[in-house]
Amino acid sequence: MTQTRSEFEARLRQIGAERYHDLHPFHDMLHGGACNADQVRAWVINRYYYQHSIPMKDAAFMSRVEDPALRRQWRSRIEDHDGTDTNEGGIRRWLRLAEAVGLDPDYVASCRGVLPATRFAVDAYVRFVREKTLLEAVAASLTELFAPKIHANRIEGLLKNYDFADDSSLSYFKNRLKEAPKDVAFGLAWVLDNADTAEKQDAAAAALIFKTDVLWSQLDALSAAYVTPARIPPGAWQPDQGLLLQKAS
Numbered sequence: 340m341t342q343t344r345s346e347f348e349a350r351l352r353q354i355g356a357e358r359y360h361d362l363h364p365f366h367d368m369l370h371g372g373a374c375n376a377d378q379v380r381a382w383v384i385n386r387y388y389y390q391h392s393i394p395m396k397d398a399a400f401m402s403r404v405e406d407p408a409l410r411r412q413w414r415s416r417i418e419d420h421d422g423t424d425t426n427e428g429g430i431r432r433w434l435r436l437a438e439a440v441g442l443d444p445d446y447v448a449s450c451r452g453v454l455p456a457t458r459f460a461v462d463a464y465v466r467f468v469r470e471k472t473l474l475e476a477v478a479a480s481l482t483e484l485f486a487p488k489i490h491a492n493r494i495e496g497l498l499k500n501y502d503f504a505d506d507s508s509l510s511y512f513k514n515r516l517k518e519a520p521k522d523v524a525f526g527l528a529w530v531l532d533n534a535d536t537a538e539k540q541d542a543a544a545a546a547l548i549f550k551t552d553v554l555w556s557q558l559d560a561l562s563a564a565y566v567t568p569a570r571i572p573p574g575a576w577q578p579d580q581g582l583l584l585q586k587a588s
């Protein structure tokens with residue numbers, strides 16, 4: 340049976356409450372100050388792959404949209420990450436974080452050393468958005484409903500627990516707190532408007548679950564590789580690689 344708008348919204352929010360990656364133990368370690376420098380670096384390197392793929396995901400989405408009003412609404416997402424003449428953009432801000440934790444930003448931007456499972460998960464998200472319905476693609480982006488809380492916790496936890504954390508290195512997260520609300524408000528309203536049958540509601544809920552899996556599996560991969568007993572897969576970042584110090588010498 341088709342759920343009412345508010346029932347369906349509650350169903351989507353429940354998915355976040357049960358499955359969002361703020362519940363992953365790696366985030367407790369990271370925000371609580373229990374990560375060593377190499378674990379923070381591994382997180383920065385792997386998460387960069389997500390950041391660099393998000394604008395490609397959004398471009399893939401826009402390439403399929405026929406309604407100019409929807410494209411106009413969506414394109415600021417690409418600008419938020421890639422930047423504009425007046426805004427350096429999220430990708431540059433992320434690379435500032437990389438430098439602050441002692442990584443060579445060129446190494447991070449090369450995406451060498453990204454874990455295979457990170458690539459598989461993130462590429463699956465881009466492919467999902469390219470191939471599924473527009474409704475499923477927008478629904479998948481709704482994990483961002485739950486992101487402001489984790490960004491605020493992260494800013495607080497990193498500032499408290501790590502020397503590298505300051506206004507400059509954490510500017511990525513501060514900016515997302517400003518940028519994300521407009522995206523999620525629009526995305527949520529669009530999904531609630533367009534999921535007007537039980538089948539579409541089920542598909543949108545499944546898309547959101549898929550996306551929580553994309554996020555969760557990245558942290559599983561990170562934990563398996565870099566938290567004791569660490570098993571770094573062949574070809575992935577080794578803690579003596581890609582450091583700023585090496586670049587200087």
Ligand SMILES: O=C(O)c1cc(C(=O)O)c2c(n1)C(=O)C(=O)c1cc(C(=O)O)[nH]c1-2
Pocket residue numbers: 393479480481482483484486489490515554
């Ligand atoms: O730090 C996080 O936990 C987190 C999660 C998510 C998310 O829920 O997908 C995004 C972001 N950050 C983020 O910064 C971001 O720009 C973003 C875009 C999207 C998306 O699916 O379009 N998710 C996220």
